Amino acid sequence: MHEIGAADAVIGMFDANSPEKVARFVAAARECVGSLAKTVRMVLLHGAPPHAAVPSGAGDERIHVLPYPLGEPGGPDDPVQTVFRAYRAVMDVGADLNARACAIVWPDPETLTSQWLYNLIQPVLELDFDLVTPCYAHHKFEALLTTGVIAPFERALYGKRIPHPLGPDFGLSGRLTHHLRDRAAQLAKFNEWLFPVSEAIRAGFDICRAHIGVRRYPAADWTNLSTAMVQVLGAVFHEAEQNASFWQRIRGSQEVPVFGEPASVPGVPDTVDVRRLFESFQLGCRNLQEVWSAVLPPTTMLEFRKLAQLPLESFRLPDALWARTVYDFGLGYHLKTINQDHLLRSMTPLYLGWVVSYAQEVVESGPLAVEDRLERLSAAFEAAKPYLVSRWRWPDRFNP
């Protein structure tokens, strides 16, 4: 890096651990650099072993390719922490090289295009935005945890309409990179995590979102769904705990500028079988009453008991009930009313109940109707925010 000296953009590609993936990465980056209005010097970080035969970018002065340990997404560590370490690695390099833009990307190598990289760094380099959040193209039954829990929760808390607030692909300005690197160093002393979106919102940086392409999601692993919920929702609720004094003041939400064109998603299913999910929900309602009663008020428990007795065809989980339930679990996580691992795992049947309700509503809906449906869900989360604020501030008064 001493030889490189400085760069305009640093991009780290997560999971680029083979020469073929790195080659696609370099080709996409070369095309991206050619599309930008001005010439930029770009450094590409990949996780392939240093001795692997990867393209070096030689012959193109604009691009330098460096092996750099970014972590393995399929490794033994918590995937959320693995991603955060990758962010830190890219930010460290970006700050050291005084880069005007940094990006961390984690695409499916088959779907990586120059547009993916361009849409992440062009708003930073040419339009002076500080944070570019991704808009992935996916069909209505993908990214369900994000659309059903994380996105509306984060939108209600932080007041910005960001469909994928946990990324993992982000574009960062040099200013934001330095800010996040300092913040990450402070948080590392307490073994805390870094959340680019909430940090950027708190510090008043300019945020936008960009359509970057189709994201393929892995098939549902039913035996490990609850583990994944613990890891992901644990990070989200932990973030809410850290920023409680900030989000309690925010009301409503604002749209952020959006760039790029949404991609079409092939192979949208028009039938779904939700019987197994509904059985999981009913089994949870029968067996987990004692666990849920530690965080859910009696009225909510009663509503779930009634819903579990409905026939599948008429099962619909009201948005207001779902929003309050998510907030109650977030509050339970904060108060540690029961072991946090148990708490988040026990939420799995309720989440599957929401999936059943959502799937039955949108199975025959087109993209615009689905978007409208999710907008109503987010509005319900915003409307229920005073409930969360009251319970957070006075937990004893609202203790179930």
Add this chain to the structure above:
Amino acid sequence: MWNQAQQALRESLIRVMTEFASLLPGFIAFVLAMLFSIALAWLLAFLVRRVLQRLRFDQRLASWGVGSAPAVSPTTLAARFLFWGVVLVGFMIGMAAFDPTLTSQLMLQLLDYLPHLLGAGLVLLAGSVIARFLSRSVLIGAVNLNLQYASLLASGVKWMVIVLSVAMALEHLQIGRDIVYLAFGILFGGIVLALVLAVGLGSKELVSRSLEKEAARRPTETVEPFRHF
């Protein structure tokens, strides 16, 4: 003869009254010790209860998986334990006023037994915490795996741990060793056998239906469209 009877009566009365008079200070000391210890016990129990309530002792124990009986909270239990402990000390002080050697013998035996008592208490407490924690873990895990007999499994695990900890506590207390070993073996083995029978034979149809459903679903899982993240 009548004079001799009167003399004997007078002497026995004097002996009894003398004995009573010699016991009276000890009795008064005993009553005073009891009254004082009850007052002190009440005060200490009140203070401990207030402190534990301030520290949210019950909620913290609940978060660690230690439950409480429906009528008695851990705070109340701790306060009562302290109350009766102080009263017991006062009782022994009062008894020492009657016969000093009686209490010293009692104290020696009690001190010898105290480590066993404490060990048994710790074993029971740890067993209770572990039983509730494991039971809840098994319950949630089994529900997430869509096992219909989740609560049966969780109950079985909980009672196995409780039976084990009670047997260990009784062994610490040196109470009925052989019969405790035998009872433990029968109970523990019985619980395991009951679980095995319920899962393997008694619920054979239920389990096989549940497993058939899971197996039948597996081919369709590959075409299930749901992706969570």
